[in-house]
Amino acid sequence: MRKLKLLYLFLLLGPIQFVCAQTQIASLKKLAEAKKLNVIFILTDDHRYDFIGFTNKISWLKTPNLDRMAKEGAYIKNAFVTTSLCSPSRASILTGEYSHVHTIVDNISPEPANLVFFPQYLQKAGYQTSFFGKWHMGEDDDRPRKGFDHWESFLGQGVYWNPQLNIDGKRIQYKDSTYITDLLTDHAVSWLEKRDKKKPFFLYLSHKAVHAPVEPAKRFAGMYKNKPYLLPSTYYQTLTDEYKSLGWPEWVKQQRYSWHGVDYAYHSHKPIEQYVQNYCETLMAVDESVGRVLDYLKQNNLDQNTMVIYMGDNGFSWGEHGLIDKRHFYEESVKVPFLVYCPALFKGGETVTKMIQNVDVAPTILECAGLQKPGYMPGQSFIPLLQNKEVKWRDKIFYEYYWEYDFPMTPTIYGVRTDKYKYIRSWGTWDTHELYDLEKDPEEMHNLIADPKYAELEKQLTGDLFDWLEKTKGMQIPLKRTIKQPSGDYRHPNQY
Template sequence: MFKKLILSVFAIFALAIMVRAQQRPNILIIVSDDHAYQSIGAYGSPYHGTPNIDKLASQGATYTNAFVTNSLCGPSRACLLTSKYSNINGFKDNFSRFDPSQPTFASYLTKAGYQTAWIGKWHLESLPQHFSYFKILPGQGYYYNPDFIDMHNDTARIPGYCTDVITNITLNWLKDRDTSKPFCLVVGEKATHRSWIPDTADFGAFDSVVFKQPTDLFDDYKNRYAGKVNNMNIANTMRLGYDLKMEADTGFGNDNYVRFTPSQQKYFDKYYDSVYTDFKPRHLTGKALTDWKYQRFMHDYYATALDLDRNVGRIVDFIDKNGLGKNTIVIYTSDQGLYLGEHGWFDKRYMYEESFKTPFIVRYPKLIKPNTRDSTMVMLLDVAPTFMQLAGLSVPKDMQGKSLIPVFKGDGKNFRNEVFYHYYEYPNEHNALPHFGIRTERYVLIRYYKPDQAWKDKLVNKGSLIIDTYNPKDYWELYDLKTDPNEVNNIYEANKNSSLVKGLKEDLNDLIKKYKQTDAAKILKDQPVN
């Protein structure tokens, strides 16, 4: 009798654990690369390139003021994992290496009984730790027939188009997981990173579209030194070969070209040779050439996003068809935004809206009503604390973000009144100057600065770069988003002694202290600029 009682107690206890596990929500976050929010239908794009992402948005919430802490692929992912700014998690730039042994949301969730996985692009110069499973691209990875590193540190090439392959691995993991446990799954996409190579099925998908030029495609960068000296503009920096695949077998890059199967190469050559045949006899120059490059860039970029969108649909459909939709939070986001010709650019890095902001779409039926559109200021910094609270765990005190649960419930009115940003990488291919700053609902205040002497050593070590082309300097920029949403009119000089600037600088200093930005504090002290 006593033995039966003990067995019954154990059975009840085991059942209680299983019920609790089933009550805790599953977590799915899809993190694309360089996916500009302005290219997504839910954010206003008129080109019908993201039907599945738009459908997800209609089922949940679209956050129109979602920000990153550092608009660069690796640093943004490190922040997502740790809920700590780059100066704290140690991954400031693409010269860095992420320490995977430090606490992340994965370390806490795995310990709490979640099955955790990271599949796809990682790009943190290390191998994941704390995850139950991972299968990642080495470095940036390749669009065609990509290599993957598994948990045994073995590397193998998998045939197919990268976005499709990532989804296949993802669905297999979901099918084979331990269904008695909740899961936390991160799907890291390579798309839509440079150099924007579509799947063969999507070659030419947008060639009939004439994309509307941004009003500042031919920006003159008046009163904006950083804009003048950078090297990321479509007119002068975007390469006809590497970026736009003209003369593909030479200019496009041998490391990409040799990965094609004969069939893939046939499709690739047929399409891009026809584009080149049309382009070459035109002998375009000046603004006409810039406009042609802009259109080609957009055609390839949107076509690359098509397969990304299809695969978002494949993953979400699996969740729904397997009865997981009601108890799974689904997040679609990107590691940052991207300039699609705004300011004449095609990269990211800067604190201006198009790369500082990122898409952030969340479906969670338990808390979020369909077709919600929310302008609350949120950050990728907030993802890890949110996962902690969803799992019924306490948010660690050293996480610098805030749980988004109140925002999901519609209580985000005073969630955040300003955001802080810090971009470090210098030197870099694009000569984007290091800077930090504050953005409020209406104003953006940015401080550009000279990095410490270590940047010269990095520059020399890169070999191919010429020191004389790099001339960082200290100065401020100020923008009024209400009157100047495109951020082309730097009004700092006219307002530098105003109460507005004084107040913004006080708020900036408060955020510097809050986020333990000792390097930014030192710059303000040692390199004062009126």
């Protein structure tokens, strides 16, 4: 039949036109095949949004490969997570759902059996899929998960040196000063080389770095020794009663003296400058990993038909409000680095200022596969934003965090953020709510909640918050089954 069609075209159009028609058919075929883009998703742990070379937040920090992604791709300037904590954020990425929907609300919550991960849809669409690195849903569970043809992971947070990997159900112990970031990158690149070349692919590279306690690769250890760190303007506010005049909650002051505060960070008296130096040194192997992935794509002519996404699972405070760690809804905690590279879809050097969230990752990757997102996913594909298209987009994001038994310093928090304002409500404390003007006060220093001029705005944002919770069935805190110890304490079953 195809030969008859070609003969008809030849007789109808003549030799020259026939060649042109064949070229056009080939181009259309190539275009159709290009609808199924390959995708590489690179996730880091606790990497805050502005600790990248090109942001100039840290003048001495050099990240040439992340800078390259921004230069040749797109920088999503306002990217946020829905819950600033490892497991809930990762579950939102994989399911496209909010924490109160998928119910993985803390780092030890067991993984519900009925969850659907977006790579399952990719498999059905003919993709070859793989996972490398930190999974961290179900603290003591490294078994292969649905949606992935190839699997490599480790228990919980894992370790930086000499890790044990569960590779497709078989546990392998590595020795001889094996560094986890390098190992995962080696295996990811090796999988790209050995994969079925006839299928489109999805690769999920999930680094342990730069989670505390940070340990840089030996080649980067000491690279930033004695480099200065300019303490945030809010660093000292909670040392005195000045925080009261600024309207800050009491729990923020009290947290300063916990292991989430700058004075007792991780139960240590190490200077914060040293923490920051080691954190940045640990980031260097991650930057190198990104470069290796980009180089492999280019060397194998895959760069034009592959989307690469880089993001952090949550941000991290380095002294702001006297805090260390994440969990809260302040910018440095909820905002994450987000870079996208895909020459097939858009030119390089783009900066996107619209607010995106981790629930947008799944819809975007599904669109790369030519698939429509399921109706239950609240996020949107951000591909139109990369292409500078005028599309209807959100004008606010929502946040949730649930109090943890083992980390009682931070209360349950709900919040809403627009381009201009942020509203924070805390539960379980005799304390104040918070309202900040992000344009005039980007460091979130002056709480406006008691100012009568903002009473109507508070009412509006409160309504927006509860409308969101009602619409998404989040009006009740998702509980997890607990068991009682002989001592009388309660713990999640999978803590033992």
